[in-house]
Amino acid sequence: MKSARQNRLFNPKSNRCFDVAVDHGFFNEHDFLCGIENIGKALATLLAAGPDAIQLTIGQAPILQAIPGRQKPSLVLRTDVANVYGRELPRVLFSRMIRNPVEQALRLDATCVVVNLFQIPNRPEVTDQCIQNILEIKPDCDRYGMPLMVEPLVFQPNEKSGGYMVDGDAKKILPLVRQAVELGADIIKADPTADVNVYHKVVEIAGRIPVLVRGGGRASDEEILQRTEALIKQGVAGIVYGRNVIQHPNPSGMIKALMAIVHDEASAISAAQFLK
Secondary structure (H helix, E strand, O other): OHHHHHHHHOEOOOOEEEEEEOOHHHHOOHHHHOOOOOHHHHHHHHHHHOOOEEEEOOOOHHHHHOOOOOOOOEEEEEOEEEOOOOOOOOOOOOEEEOOOHHHHHHHOOOOEEEEEEEEOOOOHHHHHHHHHHHHHHHHHHHHHOOOEEEEEEEEOOHHHHOOOOEOOOHHHHHHHHHHHHHOOOOEEEEOOOOOHHHOHHHHHHHOOOOEEEEOOOOOOHHHHHHHHHHHHHOOOOEEEEOHHHHOOOOHHHHHHHHHHHHHHOOOHHHHHHHHO
16 A cells, blocks of 8 residues: 555655655766765764655665664655766666665665656657666556656756756656656656746646655755745645755755745745754
8 A cells, every 4th residue: 555655755744745865876976976975974964854755775775774763754765777967978878777676665664766757858768768667667566555756857958058957848847747647656756847936837737646846956045945935835745855955064954944845834034044
């Protein structure tokens, strides 16, 4: 029964989720390691601030799950690894899923598994790999009651921006989100739109499937807090932020500020007090 695990993922106070992504080391990019060089220290900081969930890889998840106590954040397990984020893309791109992902997630007591759905300009073979990954993992997720989070990501042309930069065009994001829903996602983790005020269209296109919004690249505190406030007002079910938390000078304060917006519907201005 997937609802049993989803109940551990979504905060009962607001029925929303704040998931901190700490899975960046999976992708073999030096810049992604900033703030998480020492994963044990990074996790200790995050745990003290108390987000709802932490997103980790198969290699680092045991560190979280070895910590005693019932109140720690839920584990969201990253199940695929890719080489698509570099500023200079290699000749052959891939997105590969770990073996027996749901079985490994169950052994680690994960509340959810996450898999990518990439849309990269002129690289349809990577989208095909992602679809194959989703088609493979979906039946086991249903069989064993494991919620499936699909992460539809629309890339800008690499020569324009370099890896990991969001293409915020709603006309590209909407159909990819809908494809993720059609493929059987239980939760969507989607890009922010360039115009945050149209994000209700993403929520609408996902229908009954809850939408969590990615943080994308590093941004100013003011931008992150204001964007999050606007997203909550448009009906999103939460956020999944990584580098805007783990690379922040005060990650604990940023988590508390974002938790206030996500769960208490605080304004960006009032939430900013946690960063002082």
